[in-house]
Amino acid sequence: xxxxxxxxxxxxxxxxxxxxxxxxxxEGAVLELFHYMYPHxxxxxxxxxxxxxxAEDLVQQVCIKVIKNxxxxxxxxxxxxxxxxxxxxxxxxxxxxxxxxxxIRLADLSKEESLMVEQLATLSGDLDSSQKVEAKELVDKLxxxxxxxxxxLMRLMYLEGHKVEEISGLTGWNIxxxxxxxxxARVQLRRRYALLMKETP
Amino acid sequence: xxxxxxxxxxxxxAASQAGSDPVPTxxxxxxxxxxxxxxxxxxxxxxxxxxxxxxxxxxILILGISLWPTxxxxxxxxxxxxxxxxxxxxxxxxxxxxx
Numbered sequence: 088x089x090x091x092x093x094x095x096x097x098x099x100x101x102x103x104x105x106x107x108x109x110x111x112x113x114e115g116a117v118l119e120l121f122h123y124m125y126p127h128x129x130x131x132x133x134x135x136x137x138x139x140x141x142a143e144d145l146v147q148q149v150c151i152k153v154i155k156n157x158x159x160x161x162x163x164x165x166x167x168x169x170x171x172x173x174x175x176x177x178x179x180x181x182x183x184x185x186x187x188x189x190x191i192r193l194a195d196l197s198k199e200e201s202l203m204v205e206q207l208a209t210l211s212g213d214l215d216s217s218q219k220v221e222a223k224e225l226v227d228k229l230x231x232x233x234x235x236x237x238x239x240l241m242r243l244m245y246l247e248g249h250k251v252e253e254i255s256g257l258t259g260w261n262i263x264x265x266x267x268x269x270x271x272a273r274v275q276l277r278r279r280y281a282l283l284m285k286e287t288p
Numbered sequence: 289x290x291x292x293x294x295x296x297x298x299x300x301x302a303a304s305q306a307g308s309d310p311v312p313t314x315x316x317x318x319x320x321x322x323x324x325x326x327x328x329x330x331x332x333x334x335x336x337x338x339x340x341x342x343x344x345x346x347x348i349l350i351l352g353i354s355l356w357p358t359x360x361x362x363x364x365x366x367x368x369x370x371x372x373x374x375x376x377x378x379x380x381x382x383x384x385x386x387x
Contacts, residue, residue: 117326121319126311133309147318151325207295214302222302245300277292284292 097123102166109157117154124153124170131171134247135178135239145181149174168256175239175257182235191228193283200225204283232279237272244269 097105102123108116125146132145152173160169193201199221203214214222226246230238243249243257251269255262 125314154326155329219306223306226303
């Protein structure tokens with residue numbers, strides 16, 4: 088769910104005007120666009136940050152790609168959708184060859200995370216709001232064991248709440264491929280979580 | 289014990305509510321590098337490649353148009369062109385053979 092409102096400070100009309108001026112060579116307009124998209128790009132890159140890769144380097148790559156290709160933006164989708172697609176594909180290209188996928192063990196979890204796993208198994212209902220951060224850390228550890236593309240897909244689908252069609256638009260994969268990948272990734276995730284559960288006393 | 293899918297769903301729900309770290313303002317160095325890349329990529333005023341290419345094409349066209357009548361006339365309409373060439377080559381050969 089990408090909204091222009093995620094990056095406050097510019098309305099759609101202002102973005103369009105900036106784009107027109109930027110294409111005409113107005114440096115100030117390009118700078119405005121850079122400041123407008125920077126928080127969005129940074130969030131996306133941080134969420135899909137490949138292991139051992141500097142976030143700032145990737146953010147720079149994405150911003151340069153966007154700024155250099157302003158003329159190719161057709162305007163059929165909102166500007167931030169287009170930026171997101173470039174960001175997601177840049178991340179995908181970076182993580183494609185990543186091979187380090189650690190197996191998660193109960194001993195790798197913090198005390199709070201272990202308690203949370205027990206709580207999830209025994210109690211029903213949503214977790215306490217104070218456990219959000221631990222939940223995110225546990226999810227990060229679980230996702231770290233998946234293949235890079237699957238990890239990105241799981242994040243987009245379950246953490247950022249994108250629909251299959253949106254993910255298809257962001258990644259360039261067709262809808263069937265997104266569904267198949269999501270299914271396989273979910274099976275992997277379930278297997279890893281089940282292993283963790285076996286170790287729980 | 290709750291089914292694994294249910295546990296995972298609750299875990300994801302809680303994780304998705306955790307806000308991400310606030311995004312700081314872009315570092316000055318990054319801004320400079322991005323703008324420099326844009327300047328390198330953007331056409332540089334009057335002497336951009338497009339203008340040069342268009343100029344070159346126009347020059348070739350003008351050259352072709354101005355030479356065409358001359359070449360056309362020499363090749364097709366001058367009835368003495370072959371004789372003239374023969375005479376010219378004979379004269380050249382005579383000059384070359386002169387001791």
